[in-house]
Amino acid sequence: MDSDLGEFLRSRRARIQPAEAGLREYGRRRVPGLRREEVAQLAGVSVDYYIRLEQGRGRNASDAVLDAVARALRLTDSERLHLYALARPSGTHLSGGGVYQATLRPGARLVLDSIAAPAFVLGRRMDVIAWNALGDKVSGFSSVPAAERNQARYLFLNPAAPDFYPDWETVAVETVAFLRRDAGLHPDDPALPALVDELTTRSAEFRRIWTAHPVEEKTHGSKRIRHTRAGMLEMGYESLLLPGDPDQLLVIYTAVPGSATAAALAALAESDTTAHV
Incomplete structure (x- = not known):
């Protein structure tokens, strides 16, 4: 799931160009979209903190931080809820030996x-x-x-x-x-x-x-x-x-x-x- 969180955040910053976020482009860009430090700047968090979040090491991220990252990455409501789910996995407990059995009442x-x-x-x-x-x-x-x-x-x-x-x-x-x-x-x-x-x-x-x-x-x-x-x-x-x-x-x-x-x-x-x- 940590890799899913990182993949999701990278995919979302890749779709935003610096000019669209009001940032000035500088240096050679080896990846499309925003750099990690630019997302951190827009979200108002430290670069190190955002990197830890993208690496799946931000399990204690507050609502304020996750909402700030969601705004910086221009997430939809569904994407914001997905960010919360990935950053704070609920650890759904399954019965029947780990297999979900669906039955209609x-x-x-x-x-x-x-x-x-x-x-x-x-x-x-x-x-x-x-x-x-x-x-x-x-x-x-x-x-x-x-x-x-x-x-x-x-x-x-x-x-x-x-x-x-x-x-x-x-x-x-x-x-x-x-x-x-x-x-x-x-x-x-x-x-x-x-x-x-x-x-x-x-x-x-x-x-x-x-x-x-x-x-x-x-x-x-x-x-x-x-x-x-x-x-x-x-x-x-x-x-x-x-x-x-x-x-x-x-x-x-x-x-x-x-x-x-x-x-x-x-x-x-x-x-x-x-x-x-």
Whole structure:
């Protein structure tokens, strides 16, 4: 996790040019963006202190220091929370021999099945742990072996993914950003490094995006899906944390009433069609 903190801070100072921060450029720059001493200057801390923080040796950093560094690096709200998580790892304790087992409680299952729109539930690491009937017809979760029902694994390892998601690059960055956030929140989850190692080894695109260290919490947005039978589906989505379990995220796709997508989803709901992913 120390290396994750250093990697994150270096990636964020690399994207800011001195002139953008009101600093005068001097000397030859061997790395892009701000130098460590410039970040320290902007944050109002000593260079030695900032270097220790970037090396993962600043575990006792105060809120004031972390907030100052966040301002200096122009972090978003999601990135600032990620900085806190990396600088002060909570050491999540896992049961069952260190393996997180996701189960959907019966009441939440009833809620999921009562939703008329396509919907599914994500657990840690973007594992797909449950879905409703229309969610399955749109995304084809039931056709995927249980051990492989993971959004990141599908996106980066399934050759059909770029066709299924026409805006593949955007979805890929959002997916990696989710995994980065998950890694900061659950530093002791052994399954996440295993997933990252697998994706890093098998996907050059994952390596490229993971190295850029995107971090963002997407609670809503839009998504296009090219369905094998229903055609192009242009949908919005809302992501809601399930009460009582902050590791479970209910995702609901929406369509504008009267739109072509709404008509296609209605027809899909009445059919026996399931997407093949």
